[in-house]
Amino acid sequence: MRARRIVLAQRPVGLPRQEDFATEVIDLPPLADGQVAVESLYLSVDPYMRNRMGAPAGPGPAQELGAPVAGGVIGRVAESRSDTWAVGDVVLGSYGWQTAAVLPEGAVRAVDVHGLPLTTALGVLGSTGVTGYFGMREVGRPAPGQTVVVSAAAGAVGLVASQVARILGARVIGVAGSEAKCLYLKSQARIASAMDYHGSGFPEALAAQCPDGVDVYFDNVGGFVSRTVRGHLAMGARIVVCGQIAEYNGERPDAEETPIPTLLLHRGATMQGFMVMQYADRAAEARAQLAEWIRQGQLSYEETIADGFDQTVDAFRSLFAGANLGKLLVRVGG
């Protein structure tokens, strides 16, 4: 059985380029006892992957050079020498950008989508959805009536975080990268306000929406957007640092900003780096709640699906241009 895989050929400087990656064709090894061969159906491409590709390393072990880019995959068992999995079973793995892989039976788990489409296992019910859920519910913890700002609000994590805050009773302001996303956030995600940070009037628009300050800032982006929001922290504010997509590609902090420790001291505020792995043992609880909210019509989700394994690198690169609404996936095959 043959497979294609996309490996990290060199560490990107700034925005990832095609030449930072290489596609290889390999022969998969024959199965040993307790192993399965999985054919990929959908791959995940996520901003955090960029963080792992650079130096210094991000959270967890850095992406190895010459190895397939790691990440979530939905696949189908094509061969099995396992008592756990039968041919045809649909499973979730984390073997990354490969069209197929031979894996120990414990390296995949059953897909649990509560009757929703299969792709949600990598999206609203996958690690991005669970991140938005726990990041907002457990770290952001908005009280009813509080003002919550979410950056990259129309992205995979942000869209969940924004709506969780709205469901918890907060007044939610989404920051996104286009007017179309802002319209979506207001009409479909039904949050109070949304604004395009590209607009020259963004700082003023934000200030106008936060007359009493920002109680919770769910930060997916860093950079200019976050500096602007940090200028409006209410006393006792909480900042959930969930992603820093603007920084991953080398944008540097503005030396004129009030230093963050001083700002937090002045505001009695908290900034917490959020890692979903800290809530790994509660992921099923999040998936069940998110699925229930979807069934009740309280939570909208979106997926942007790129078609074909060869599109993987372009899809990944498009994340940094904000091309996706909701979760970005690559469909590998049928």
Place this chain on the structure above:
Amino acid sequence: MRARRIVLAQRPVGLPRQEDFATEVIDLPPLADGQVAVESLYLSVDPYMRNRMGAPAGPGPAQELGAPVAGGVIGRVAESRSDTWAVGDVVLGSYGWQTAAVLPEGAVRAVDVHGLPLTTALGVLGSTGVTGYFGMREVGRPAPGQTVVVSAAAGAVGLVASQVARILGARVIGVAGSEAKCLYLKSQARIASAMDYHGSGFPEALAAQCPDGVDVYFDNVGGFVSRTVRGHLAMGARIVVCGQIAEYNGERPDAEETPIPTLLLHRGATMQGFMVMQYADRAAEARAQLAEWIRQGQLSYEETIADGFDQTVDAFRSLFAGANLGKLLVRVGG
């Protein structure tokens, strides 16, 4: 009745200078019903005062130009038209750098020193002690065996915070500004390790003491010391930002440092600005516990007392040179 007072004449740029202040002699007004005249015995000088003198404003309202510098005072009631206070009562006020003041009876409270010397009401049992207590116990929350670093560990807040962490079972590393302070910290405060940040080997010495990373960093200083400590955060670390004395006088952040949000994200770490006013309703609990630890010989405290009201500005300025061991006070009169 006449009084002298020290007012803020202009906003300091960098380190405060004598000419930023002016001493005035005023006639106190006659007492109205419900008022008391208080003669100052001891004044507090604290780093946070510098923060309130600059622009932009720090926490709470900024120090007004032309007004006495605000801060804690131990005084004695010299005249009373109050049913609450009798002449001779020793009270605690917050009217700042004045030799005497006429105040409403509700603007002072009884001194509560649990049999300890009167001056502790502004020190280990005053707001600096309560800050160190709650900042470490409620925000730092070290578990037994965890590694805790405290900057300005021999200062008023740091000395309490360091020992609270040691009493809670943590391994405490103090960072201070002289070898004498380090000796004190090891021999009297009985913490595991102490190091002088002036030494060229400070970063290496710190690294050697934190092989498993820093679980809690209690930050009183900011600047170079804090950047060094932040390079060693353990996963899930907590940073208590209690003061930023290095930043108050205009030291700017190092643009080459990993941005703080990114660092917190990589470490799943939390940085919280601590304001003791958030624990105002529990101050009596802190004072009782601190006094008990002192009686049991578990907690050492120190005071550095400058003699005479005319020494107030010099005493204040000396804070930024690290002249004090423990709490710095000014004795106003007998």
